[in-house]
Amino acid sequence: MPVKLYDTRAFTEKFMPSSALRLLFKGDLTRFFIVRVEDIYRHVKHAVPASRSATHCCLYLTEGTASMKIGSAAYTIRQGEMLFVPAGQIFSFREGEVNKGYLCHFHPDVLIGKFGQSGLLQEFGFLQVWGYPHIIPDRQTAAFISQLFGRILFYYEERGLKNLNIIQSCLITLLCEANRAYQPAPGAGSGSAVSITNRFRALVFSHIKTRHRVADYAAMLNITPNHLNKTVRSVTGKTPSRWIDESIVMEAKVLLYQTELSIGEIAAETGLEDPSYFSRLFRKYEGMTPVQFRKMIEKS
Structure with a gap:
């Protein structure tokens, strides 16, 4: 019996009570959501064992550190850094960490539409299962990325996916900024x-x-x-x-x-x-x- 990918609503409902879901998330969770990390930690108190989602996931920190296992490799990020989990990839994370930032889930289809195209999915190595998921931008790029996350969260909290066009344009810009800072795995060779x-x-x-x-x-x-x-x-x-x-x-x-x-x-x-x-x-x-x-x- 083949196992289906967790859709994002099923994943979040497993770790968060429905009342918290209604407060934090707006619209179709299987397509897109964004939330402040510190808001999630108020409701999720335990580690997440090996799981997978049908959406891409991006974690960006403004304070503290965070550790996550993606596939069979472990990563730790710090302030101004990002981690991407490609759709379908297996991930897990532990409990007890103190940090702040943004967590964004988006279905690949969100990058296709008025301002996007299917070819975008191939442009970003960090959204591929073989890509290196840890992005370390320079200070200026990190500031741009932080501003973009803030704007995406503002538009999402304002009208949810009714603001999809402007959310999509900001998200594509954010991914392009991340792509400028993207580097293959350290010591990757020829x-x-x-x-x-x-x-x-x-x-x-x-x-x-x-x-x-x-x-x-x-x-x-x-x-x-x-x-x-x-x-x-x-x-x-x-x-x-x-x-x-x-x-x-x-x-x-x-x-x-x-x-x-x-x-x-x-x-x-x-x-x-x-x-x-x-x-x-x-x-x-x-x-x-x-x-x-x-x-x-x-x-x-």
Whole structure:
């Protein structure tokens, strides 16, 4: 049974009471919303385990620090910095952090319309699953971005998505400012190596439930498994097989959290026919069995 992406309303309702939702958000949450981070923290008091949304997500801080796990990598941002979570990507964050800023969710379709076009989605590397999500603008650009977030929030609070045209134009400008500051992952290596690695990661994202062999991905990229192994390792510090294993485990964590599927059904959903092997793989990377992980979620 395939798992659907969380729509944004379902995600927010899981962590926030409906009365708070009515106060903070206006209009169709599956398309767009923006809120001050400090306002969300008044209602959300616990960590968010591995989850995914059908919308892009952007976090920008004006004070403090924030940590988030995106895919299998952990990031910490500070004042004037941003984190992007592409639509469909798996993310989680911990509780207890004190910070201020803006949190914005927007469906990819929001960038298409009166002032946007589908090609915009390809312009921003940070909205791709292979992109580097941590944006560190210079001081002047950070000031522009902060002003744009403030204006988007003003127009959203004023009339919700009835102001979509002006919200869209401000959002596109904001993303263009972020794109000026965008840098690939530190130490990413040569252009050719980065290109192969990005394509590999995109393929893993799309085929993780059916393809688990490095040789399969090498064939799709028309290179040898040895070349793929050396390239991905030089760019990311991890082997292709580790990327594949970690992606399987991340898919499993979402299924354990968002569904009531049995462990055997989750193993099958991730493309592993042997539940025992699945449990061993999960424990290798998480330090606990899938059953223990689910019990931990239920207690939280």
